[in-house]
Amino acid sequence: MSTREIRIYQDLMGQNERWASQTREVLAQHRLLMVNLIGAPGSGKTTLIEQMVPHLANKIRYAVLEGDVATTRDAERLDALNVRVSQLLSGGACHLEAKLVHTALIDFDLPQLDLVIVENVGNMVCPAEFDIGEHAKIAVLSVTEGEDKPLKYPLLFREAKAVVITKLDLLPHLTFDLQACRDNIRSVNAGIPVFEVAAKHDTGLAAWVDWLCTQRRAITPTPQA
Amino acid sequence: MSTREIRIYQDLMGQNERWASQTREVLAQHRLLMVNLIGAPGSGKTTLIEQMVPHLANKIRYAVLEGDVATTRDAERLDALNVRVSQLLSGGACHLEAKLVHTALIDFDLPQLDLVIVENVGNMVCPAEFDIGEHAKIAVLSVTEGEDKPLKYPLLFREAKAVVITKLDLLPHLTFDLQACRDNIRSVNAGIPVFEVAAKHDTGLAAWVDWLCTQRRAITPTPQA
Numbered sequence: 001m002s003t004r005e006i007r008i009y010q011d012l013m014g015q016n017e018r019w020a021s022q023t024r025e026v027l028a029q030h031r032l033l034m035v036n037l038i039g040a041p042g043s044g045k046t047t048l049i050e051q052m053v054p055h056l057a058n059k060i061r062y063a064v065l066e067g068d069v070a071t072t073r074d075a076e077r078l079d080a081l082n083v084r085v086s087q088l089l090s091g092g093a094c095h096l097e098a099k100l101v102h103t104a105l106i107d108f109d110l111p112q113l114d115l116v117i118v119e120n121v122g123n124m125v126c127p128a129e130f131d132i133g134e135h136a137k138i139a140v141l142s143v144t145e146g147e148d149k150p151l152k153y154p155l156l157f158r159e160a161k162a163v164v165i166t167k168l169d170l171l172p173h174l175t176f177d178l179q180a181c182r183d184n185i186r187s188v189n190a191g192i193p194v195f196e197v198a199a200k201h202d203t204g205l206a207a208w209v210d211w212l213c214t215q216r217r218a219i220t221p222t223p224q225a
Numbered sequence: 226m227s228t229r230e231i232r233i234y235q236d237l238m239g240q241n242e243r244w245a246s247q248t249r250e251v252l253a254q255h256r257l258l259m260v261n262l263i264g265a266p267g268s269g270k271t272t273l274i275e276q277m278v279p280h281l282a283n284k285i286r287y288a289v290l291e292g293d294v295a296t297t298r299d300a301e302r303l304d305a306l307n308v309r310v311s312q313l314l315s316g317g318a319c320h321l322e323a324k325l326v327h328t329a330l331i332d333f334d335l336p337q338l339d340l341v342i343v344e345n346v347g348n349m350v351c352p353a354e355f356d357i358g359e360h361a362k363i364a365v366l367s368v369t370e371g372e373d374k375p376l377k378y379p380l381l382f383r384e385a386k387a388v389v390i391t392k393l394d395l396l397p398h399l400t401f402d403l404q405a406c407r408d409n410i411r412s413v414n415a416g417i418p419v420f421e422v423a424a425k426h427d428t429g430l431a432a433w434v435d436w437l438c439t440q441r442r443a444i445t446p447t448p449q450a
Binding site for chain 2: 042124
Protein backbone atom coordinates (compact mmCIF):
# COMPACT_ATOMS: atom_id res chain seq x y z
CA MET A 1 0.00 0.00 0.00
CA SER A 2 1.23 3.45 -0.87
CA THR A 3 1.30 5.97 1.93
CA ARG A 4 1.56 9.00 -0.35
CA GLU A 5 -1.13 11.59 0.01
CA ILE A 6 -3.65 12.00 -2.80
CA ARG A 7 -4.46 15.64 -3.37
CA ILE A 8 -8.08 16.42 -4.06
CA TYR A 9 -9.33 19.45 -5.98
CA GLN A 10 -12.89 20.58 -6.37
CA ASP A 11 -14.45 23.36 -8.42
CA LEU A 12 -18.04 24.21 -9.23
CA MET A 13 -17.88 27.18 -11.56
CA GLY A 14 -15.31 29.08 -13.57
CA GLN A 15 -14.60 31.30 -16.54
CA ASN A 16 -13.49 28.53 -18.74
CA GLU A 17 -11.68 30.16 -21.63
CA ARG A 18 -9.49 32.37 -19.49
CA TRP A 19 -8.26 29.41 -17.48
CA ALA A 20 -7.73 27.30 -20.60
CA SER A 21 -5.52 30.07 -22.03
CA GLN A 22 -3.49 30.21 -18.85
CA THR A 23 -3.03 26.46 -19.00
CA ARG A 24 -1.82 26.71 -22.61
CA GLU A 25 0.79 29.26 -21.50
CA VAL A 26 2.01 27.02 -18.70
CA LEU A 27 2.20 24.01 -21.00
CA ALA A 28 4.19 25.99 -23.60
CA GLN A 29 6.54 27.37 -20.98
CA HIS A 30 7.39 23.88 -19.71
CA ARG A 31 7.18 22.16 -23.12
CA LEU A 32 4.54 19.91 -21.67
CA LEU A 33 2.06 17.82 -23.68
CA MET A 34 -1.42 17.57 -22.16
CA VAL A 35 -3.99 15.09 -23.48
CA ASN A 36 -7.62 14.86 -22.41
CA LEU A 37 -9.08 11.32 -22.43
CA ILE A 38 -12.84 11.38 -23.02
CA GLY A 39 -15.12 8.37 -23.14
CA ALA A 40 -18.20 6.76 -21.65
CA PRO A 41 -18.26 5.49 -18.07
CA GLY A 42 -16.63 2.07 -18.13
CA SER A 43 -14.92 2.56 -21.49
CA GLY A 44 -11.65 1.55 -19.83
CA LYS A 45 -9.90 4.90 -19.45
CA THR A 46 -8.36 4.18 -16.03
CA THR A 47 -7.35 0.65 -17.00
CA LEU A 48 -5.75 2.07 -20.16
CA ILE A 49 -3.64 4.46 -18.07
CA GLU A 50 -2.76 1.71 -15.57
CA GLN A 51 -1.51 -0.55 -18.34
CA MET A 52 0.40 2.30 -20.02
CA VAL A 53 2.59 2.68 -16.92
CA PRO A 54 5.33 0.19 -17.92
CA HIS A 55 5.34 1.58 -21.48
CA LEU A 56 5.72 5.16 -20.26
CA ALA A 57 8.47 4.33 -17.75
CA ASN A 58 11.95 5.49 -18.79
CA LYS A 59 10.48 7.01 -21.95
CA ILE A 60 8.60 10.07 -20.82
CA ARG A 61 8.00 11.79 -17.47
CA TYR A 62 4.29 12.07 -16.80
CA ALA A 63 1.52 12.76 -14.31
CA VAL A 64 -2.21 12.08 -14.33
CA LEU A 65 -5.22 14.24 -13.46
CA GLU A 66 -8.16 11.95 -12.63
CA GLY A 67 -11.58 13.53 -13.17
CA ASP A 68 -14.67 12.11 -11.50
CA VAL A 69 -18.07 13.20 -10.25
CA ALA A 70 -17.45 11.41 -6.96
CA THR A 71 -14.94 9.14 -5.14
CA THR A 72 -11.14 8.98 -5.27
CA ARG A 73 -11.11 5.38 -6.50
CA ASP A 74 -9.39 6.06 -9.82
CA ALA A 75 -6.62 8.14 -8.24
CA GLU A 76 -6.10 5.41 -5.66
CA ARG A 77 -5.69 2.82 -8.43
CA LEU A 78 -2.94 4.90 -10.05
CA ASP A 79 -1.35 5.93 -6.75
CA ALA A 80 -0.94 2.23 -6.00
CA LEU A 81 1.28 2.07 -9.12
CA ASN A 82 3.32 5.04 -7.89
CA VAL A 83 1.96 7.29 -10.62
CA ARG A 84 1.98 11.02 -9.86
CA VAL A 85 -1.77 11.63 -9.70
CA SER A 86 -4.29 14.16 -8.41
CA GLN A 87 -8.01 13.55 -8.15
CA LEU A 88 -10.29 16.22 -9.63
CA LEU A 89 -13.85 16.16 -8.29
CA SER A 90 -16.30 17.92 -10.56
CA GLY A 91 -18.79 18.58 -7.75
CA GLY A 92 -21.60 16.82 -9.60
CA ALA A 93 -20.73 18.38 -12.95
CA CYS A 94 -20.66 16.18 -16.03
CA HIS A 95 -17.30 17.43 -17.30
CA LEU A 96 -14.03 19.00 -16.12
CA GLU A 97 -13.69 22.76 -16.30
CA ALA A 98 -10.46 24.53 -17.19
CA LYS A 99 -10.03 26.27 -13.83
CA LEU A 100 -10.05 23.03 -11.89
CA VAL A 101 -7.57 21.44 -14.30
CA HIS A 102 -5.32 24.50 -14.16
CA THR A 103 -5.29 24.62 -10.36
CA ALA A 104 -4.22 20.99 -10.10
CA LEU A 105 -1.79 21.21 -13.03
CA ILE A 106 0.32 24.00 -11.56
CA ASP A 107 0.59 22.08 -8.31
CA PHE A 108 2.73 19.44 -10.04
CA ASP A 109 6.51 19.92 -10.19
CA LEU A 110 6.23 20.91 -13.86
CA PRO A 111 9.96 21.01 -14.80
CA GLN A 112 9.97 17.29 -13.92
CA LEU A 113 7.25 16.44 -16.46
CA ASP A 114 6.86 15.99 -20.22
CA LEU A 115 3.27 14.75 -20.36
CA VAL A 116 0.07 15.27 -18.39
CA ILE A 117 -2.75 12.80 -18.99
CA VAL A 118 -6.19 14.08 -17.99
CA GLU A 119 -8.94 11.51 -17.54
CA ASN A 120 -12.18 13.41 -17.92
CA VAL A 121 -15.49 12.52 -16.26
CA GLY A 122 -17.03 9.46 -17.93
CA ASN A 123 -19.31 11.05 -20.51
CA MET A 124 -19.24 11.21 -24.32
CA VAL A 125 -21.17 14.47 -24.64
CA CYS A 126 -20.29 17.38 -22.36
CA PRO A 127 -16.48 17.00 -21.96
CA ALA A 128 -16.15 17.31 -25.74
CA GLU A 129 -17.57 20.85 -25.51
CA PHE A 130 -15.11 22.18 -22.92
CA ASP A 131 -11.64 23.48 -23.68
CA ILE A 132 -9.31 22.75 -20.79
CA GLY A 133 -6.24 24.06 -22.62
CA GLU A 134 -5.17 20.60 -23.74
CA HIS A 135 -3.19 19.84 -26.89
CA ALA A 136 -5.45 16.99 -27.85
CA LYS A 137 -8.77 15.47 -26.88
CA ILE A 138 -8.56 11.68 -27.19
CA ALA A 139 -11.76 9.68 -27.72
CA VAL A 140 -11.79 6.38 -25.84
CA LEU A 141 -14.36 3.87 -27.09
CA SER A 142 -14.73 0.29 -25.95
CA VAL A 143 -15.90 -2.43 -28.32
CA THR A 144 -18.70 -3.30 -25.89
CA GLU A 145 -20.38 0.03 -26.67
CA GLY A 146 -21.24 -0.63 -30.32
CA GLU A 147 -19.77 0.53 -33.60
CA ASP A 148 -22.40 3.25 -34.05
CA LYS A 149 -21.12 5.55 -31.27
CA PRO A 150 -18.95 7.80 -33.51
CA LEU A 151 -22.13 8.66 -35.44
CA LYS A 152 -24.29 9.10 -32.35
CA TYR A 153 -21.75 11.30 -30.52
CA PRO A 154 -20.12 13.06 -33.48
CA LEU A 155 -18.77 16.12 -31.64
CA LEU A 156 -16.32 14.07 -29.56
CA PHE A 157 -14.97 12.19 -32.57
CA ARG A 158 -14.75 15.39 -34.61
CA GLU A 159 -12.90 17.27 -31.84
CA ALA A 160 -10.55 14.39 -31.04
CA LYS A 161 -6.98 14.20 -32.35
CA ALA A 162 -6.87 10.41 -31.91
CA VAL A 163 -9.18 7.52 -30.99
CA VAL A 164 -8.27 4.61 -28.75
CA ILE A 165 -10.57 1.62 -29.20
CA THR A 166 -10.37 -0.51 -26.04
CA LYS A 167 -11.22 -4.04 -24.88
CA LEU A 168 -10.36 -5.66 -28.23
CA ASP A 169 -9.99 -8.97 -26.34
CA LEU A 170 -13.78 -9.08 -25.90
CA LEU A 171 -14.43 -9.04 -29.68
CA PRO A 172 -14.98 -12.83 -29.95
CA HIS A 173 -17.91 -12.51 -27.51
CA LEU A 174 -19.61 -9.55 -29.20
CA THR A 175 -21.35 -8.70 -32.46
CA PHE A 176 -19.21 -5.53 -32.74
CA ASP A 177 -18.12 -4.80 -36.35
CA LEU A 178 -14.61 -3.33 -36.02
CA GLN A 179 -14.34 -2.27 -39.67
CA ALA A 180 -17.70 -0.50 -39.50
CA CYS A 181 -16.49 1.28 -36.36
CA ARG A 182 -13.31 2.44 -38.14
CA ASP A 183 -15.44 3.60 -41.10
CA ASN A 184 -17.81 5.48 -38.77
CA ILE A 185 -14.89 7.23 -37.08
CA ARG A 186 -13.38 8.20 -40.44
CA SER A 187 -16.74 9.43 -41.71
CA VAL A 188 -16.74 12.14 -39.02
CA ASN A 189 -12.96 12.71 -38.88
CA ALA A 190 -11.22 11.49 -42.02
CA GLY A 191 -7.54 11.40 -41.16
CA ILE A 192 -7.64 10.67 -37.45
CA PRO A 193 -5.26 8.02 -36.07
CA VAL A 194 -7.05 5.06 -34.47
CA PHE A 195 -5.29 2.85 -31.92
CA GLU A 196 -6.77 -0.56 -31.12
CA VAL A 197 -5.81 -1.95 -27.75
CA ALA A 198 -6.53 -4.74 -25.30
CA ALA A 199 -4.96 -3.10 -22.28
CA LYS A 200 -5.29 -6.04 -19.91
CA HIS A 201 -3.46 -8.21 -22.48
CA ASP A 202 -0.86 -5.53 -23.19
CA THR A 203 -1.85 -5.44 -26.86
CA GLY A 204 -1.55 -2.28 -28.93
CA LEU A 205 -0.22 -0.08 -26.13
CA ALA A 206 3.27 0.48 -27.55
CA ALA A 207 1.99 2.20 -30.71
CA TRP A 208 -0.32 4.44 -28.70
CA VAL A 209 2.43 5.43 -26.26
CA ASP A 210 4.84 6.03 -29.17
CA TRP A 211 2.28 8.41 -30.68
CA LEU A 212 2.11 10.34 -27.41
CA CYS A 213 5.92 10.58 -27.26
CA THR A 214 5.99 11.82 -30.86
CA GLN A 215 3.41 14.48 -30.06
CA ARG A 216 5.54 15.63 -27.11
CA ARG A 217 8.71 15.82 -29.22
CA ALA A 218 6.83 17.93 -31.79
CA ILE A 219 6.26 20.73 -29.28
CA THR A 220 8.65 23.52 -30.17
CA PRO A 221 10.61 24.94 -27.24
CA THR A 222 9.58 28.51 -26.42
CA PRO A 223 12.37 31.13 -26.81
CA GLN A 224 12.74 31.58 -23.05
CA ALA A 225 12.74 27.84 -22.33
CA MET B 226 -38.40 -3.20 -44.10
CA SER B 227 -40.98 -1.05 -42.44
CA THR B 228 -42.44 1.77 -44.48
CA ARG B 229 -43.89 3.62 -41.50
CA GLU B 230 -42.72 7.15 -40.98
CA ILE B 231 -40.49 7.89 -37.98
CA ARG B 232 -41.41 11.21 -36.42
CA ILE B 233 -38.48 13.32 -35.32
CA TYR B 234 -38.62 15.96 -32.61
CA GLN B 235 -35.96 18.43 -31.73
CA ASP B 236 -35.70 20.96 -28.93
CA LEU B 237 -32.87 23.17 -27.77
CA MET B 238 -34.23 24.99 -24.72
CA GLY B 239 -37.19 24.83 -22.39
CA GLN B 240 -38.64 25.65 -18.99
CA ASN B 241 -38.23 22.21 -17.64
CA GLU B 242 -40.40 22.02 -14.54
CA ARG B 243 -43.50 23.46 -16.17
CA TRP B 244 -43.35 20.91 -18.95
CA ALA B 245 -42.66 18.06 -16.55
CA SER B 246 -45.80 19.00 -14.59
CA GLN B 247 -47.87 19.04 -17.74
CA THR B 248 -46.55 15.62 -18.63
CA ARG B 249 -47.50 14.30 -15.18
CA GLU B 250 -51.05 15.58 -15.75
CA VAL B 251 -51.29 13.88 -19.12
CA LEU B 252 -49.93 10.62 -17.73
CA ALA B 253 -52.43 10.68 -14.83
CA GLN B 254 -55.31 11.48 -17.14
CA HIS B 255 -54.56 8.47 -19.32
CA ARG B 256 -53.34 6.19 -16.49
CA LEU B 257 -50.07 5.88 -18.33
CA LEU B 258 -46.79 4.69 -16.80
CA MET B 259 -43.70 6.50 -18.07
CA VAL B 260 -40.20 5.21 -17.30
CA ASN B 261 -36.95 6.96 -18.16
CA LEU B 262 -34.03 4.62 -18.99
CA ILE B 263 -30.69 6.24 -18.14
CA GLY B 264 -27.28 4.69 -18.69
CA ALA B 265 -23.92 5.15 -20.34
CA PRO B 266 -23.51 5.04 -24.12
CA GLY B 267 -23.38 1.39 -25.07
CA SER B 268 -24.91 0.12 -21.83
CA GLY B 269 -27.45 -1.78 -23.92
CA LYS B 270 -30.57 0.35 -23.52
CA THR B 271 -31.82 -0.05 -27.08
CA THR B 272 -31.03 -3.77 -27.16
CA LEU B 273 -32.90 -4.14 -23.85
CA ILE B 274 -36.00 -2.52 -25.36
CA GLU B 275 -35.68 -4.60 -28.56
CA GLN B 276 -35.56 -7.82 -26.59
CA MET B 277 -38.46 -6.73 -24.34
CA VAL B 278 -40.77 -6.59 -27.36
CA PRO B 279 -42.00 -10.22 -27.24
CA HIS B 280 -42.41 -9.99 -23.46
CA LEU B 281 -44.47 -6.80 -23.69
CA ALA B 282 -46.69 -8.08 -26.50
CA ASN B 283 -50.24 -8.97 -25.43
CA LYS B 284 -49.43 -7.86 -21.89
CA ILE B 285 -49.23 -4.11 -22.05
CA ARG B 286 -49.69 -1.47 -24.75
CA TYR B 287 -46.59 0.64 -25.09
CA ALA B 288 -44.62 3.17 -27.11
CA VAL B 289 -41.00 4.29 -27.03
CA LEU B 290 -39.38 7.74 -27.10
CA GLU B 291 -35.78 7.37 -28.30
CA GLY B 292 -33.44 10.12 -27.13
CA ASP B 293 -30.16 10.79 -28.90
CA VAL B 294 -27.73 13.60 -29.58
CA ALA B 295 -27.69 12.69 -33.27
CA THR B 296 -28.99 10.11 -35.79
CA THR B 297 -32.27 8.18 -35.97
CA ARG B 298 -30.56 4.79 -35.74
CA ASP B 299 -32.18 3.67 -32.48
CA ALA B 300 -35.69 4.60 -33.61
CA GLU B 301 -35.07 2.74 -36.87
CA ARG B 302 -34.07 -0.38 -34.94
CA LEU B 303 -37.35 -0.33 -33.01
CA ASP B 304 -39.44 0.70 -35.98
CA ALA B 305 -38.17 -2.42 -37.74
CA LEU B 306 -39.84 -4.42 -34.93
CA ASN B 307 -43.10 -2.50 -35.47
CA VAL B 308 -42.75 -0.69 -32.17
CA ARG B 309 -44.52 2.67 -31.88
CA VAL B 310 -41.51 4.96 -31.63
CA SER B 311 -40.50 8.59 -32.02
CA GLN B 312 -36.94 9.86 -32.18
CA LEU B 313 -36.05 12.77 -29.90
CA LEU B 314 -32.97 14.70 -30.96
CA SER B 315 -31.43 16.70 -28.14
CA GLY B 316 -29.71 19.15 -30.50
CA GLY B 317 -26.31 18.45 -29.01
CA ALA B 318 -27.56 18.47 -25.41
CA CYS B 319 -26.41 15.76 -23.04
CA HIS B 320 -29.90 14.94 -21.72
CA LEU B 321 -33.58 15.09 -22.68
CA GLU B 322 -35.59 18.08 -21.50
CA ALA B 323 -39.19 17.86 -20.40
CA LYS B 324 -40.60 20.04 -23.20
CA LEU B 325 -39.23 17.80 -25.92
CA VAL B 326 -40.54 14.69 -24.19
CA HIS B 327 -43.95 16.30 -23.66
CA THR B 328 -44.27 17.39 -27.28
CA ALA B 329 -43.57 13.90 -28.56
CA LEU B 330 -45.64 12.19 -25.87
CA ILE B 331 -48.89 13.99 -26.67
CA ASP B 332 -48.47 13.11 -30.32
CA PHE B 333 -49.03 9.42 -29.53
CA ASP B 334 -52.58 8.07 -29.49
CA LEU B 335 -52.56 8.05 -25.68
CA PRO B 336 -55.84 6.18 -25.00
CA GLN B 337 -54.21 3.25 -26.84
CA LEU B 338 -51.24 3.10 -24.45
CA ASP B 339 -50.44 1.89 -20.92
CA LEU B 340 -46.68 2.44 -20.89
CA VAL B 341 -44.21 4.87 -22.43
CA ILE B 342 -40.54 3.89 -22.31
CA VAL B 343 -38.15 6.83 -22.70
CA GLU B 344 -34.58 6.02 -23.64
CA ASN B 345 -32.54 9.02 -22.55
CA VAL B 346 -29.30 10.24 -24.16
CA GLY B 347 -26.43 7.88 -23.27
CA ASN B 348 -24.97 9.60 -20.20
CA MET B 349 -24.87 8.66 -16.51
CA VAL B 350 -24.62 12.23 -15.19
CA CYS B 351 -26.89 14.90 -16.67
CA PRO B 352 -30.11 12.95 -17.41
CA ALA B 353 -30.30 12.05 -13.70
CA GLU B 354 -30.67 15.76 -12.89
CA PHE B 355 -33.62 16.46 -15.19
CA ASP B 356 -37.25 15.77 -14.34
CA ILE B 357 -39.18 14.85 -17.48
CA GLY B 358 -42.38 14.07 -15.58
CA GLU B 359 -41.66 10.34 -15.50
CA HIS B 360 -42.86 7.95 -12.79
CA ALA B 361 -39.46 6.32 -12.49
CA LYS B 362 -35.92 6.80 -13.61
CA ILE B 363 -34.33 3.40 -14.34
CA ALA B 364 -30.55 3.04 -14.16
CA VAL B 365 -29.14 0.76 -16.85
CA LEU B 366 -25.62 -0.52 -16.13
CA SER B 367 -23.73 -3.08 -18.17
CA VAL B 368 -21.29 -5.49 -16.53
CA THR B 369 -18.58 -4.28 -18.93
CA GLU B 370 -18.56 -0.90 -17.16
CA GLY B 371 -17.26 -2.04 -13.77
CA GLU B 372 -18.89 -2.62 -10.40
CA ASP B 373 -17.77 0.79 -9.07
CA LYS B 374 -20.14 2.88 -11.20
CA PRO B 375 -22.94 3.20 -8.60
CA LEU B 376 -20.39 4.86 -6.30
CA LYS B 377 -18.88 7.05 -9.01
CA TYR B 378 -22.26 8.23 -10.36
CA PRO B 379 -24.31 8.20 -7.14
CA LEU B 380 -27.03 10.66 -8.19
CA LEU B 381 -28.40 8.35 -10.89
CA PHE B 382 -28.52 5.34 -8.60
CA ARG B 383 -30.06 7.41 -5.78
CA GLU B 384 -32.74 8.89 -8.07
CA ALA B 385 -33.57 5.58 -9.77
CA LYS B 386 -36.56 3.43 -8.81
CA ALA B 387 -34.94 0.29 -10.26
CA VAL B 388 -31.64 -0.85 -11.76
CA VAL B 389 -31.25 -3.12 -14.75
CA ILE B 390 -27.81 -4.73 -14.96
CA THR B 391 -27.23 -5.78 -18.57
CA LYS B 392 -24.93 -8.08 -20.59
CA LEU B 393 -24.72 -10.73 -17.86
CA ASP B 394 -23.67 -13.20 -20.58
CA LEU B 395 -20.29 -11.44 -20.77
CA LEU B 396 -19.47 -12.12 -17.09
CA PRO B 397 -17.22 -15.15 -17.81
CA HIS B 398 -14.95 -12.89 -19.87
CA LEU B 399 -14.69 -10.04 -17.34
CA THR B 400 -13.32 -9.42 -13.86
CA PHE B 401 -16.65 -7.78 -12.89
CA ASP B 402 -17.72 -8.63 -9.30
CA LEU B 403 -21.53 -8.91 -9.46
CA GLN B 404 -22.01 -9.11 -5.68
CA ALA B 405 -19.85 -6.02 -5.15
CA CYS B 406 -21.95 -4.23 -7.75
CA ARG B 407 -25.18 -5.18 -5.95
CA ASP B 408 -23.62 -4.01 -2.67
CA ASN B 409 -22.53 -0.72 -4.23
CA ILE B 410 -26.05 -0.12 -5.60
CA ARG B 411 -27.60 -0.88 -2.20
CA SER B 412 -25.10 1.36 -0.43
CA VAL B 413 -26.51 4.39 -2.29
CA ASN B 414 -30.13 3.16 -2.52
CA ALA B 415 -30.92 0.50 0.06
CA GLY B 416 -34.20 -1.04 -1.05
CA ILE B 417 -34.00 -0.62 -4.82
CA PRO B 418 -35.00 -3.58 -7.01
CA VAL B 419 -32.17 -4.84 -9.22
CA PHE B 420 -32.87 -6.84 -12.37
CA GLU B 421 -30.06 -8.82 -13.95
CA VAL B 422 -30.49 -9.55 -17.63
CA ALA B 423 -28.73 -10.93 -20.67
CA ALA B 424 -31.09 -9.44 -23.23
CA LYS B 425 -29.60 -11.17 -26.28
CA HIS B 426 -30.04 -14.53 -24.53
CA ASP B 427 -33.54 -13.64 -23.29
CA THR B 428 -32.46 -14.09 -19.67
CA GLY B 429 -34.05 -12.10 -16.86
CA LEU B 430 -36.41 -10.09 -19.05
CA ALA B 431 -39.68 -11.60 -17.77
CA ALA B 432 -39.13 -10.39 -14.19
CA TRP B 433 -38.23 -6.92 -15.37
CA VAL B 434 -41.28 -6.66 -17.64
CA ASP B 435 -43.50 -8.05 -14.84
CA TRP B 436 -42.22 -5.28 -12.58
CA LEU B 437 -43.17 -2.67 -15.21
CA CYS B 438 -46.65 -4.17 -15.55
CA THR B 439 -47.07 -4.12 -11.75
CA GLN B 440 -46.04 -0.46 -11.64
CA ARG B 441 -48.64 0.33 -14.29
CA ARG B 442 -51.41 -1.51 -12.42
CA ALA B 443 -50.53 0.44 -9.26
CA ILE B 444 -51.48 3.75 -10.90
CA THR B 445 -54.83 4.78 -9.45
CA PRO B 446 -57.39 5.90 -12.03
CA THR B 447 -58.16 9.62 -11.77
CA PRO B 448 -61.81 10.50 -10.92
CA GLN B 449 -62.56 11.77 -14.42
CA ALA B 450 -60.97 8.77 -16.16
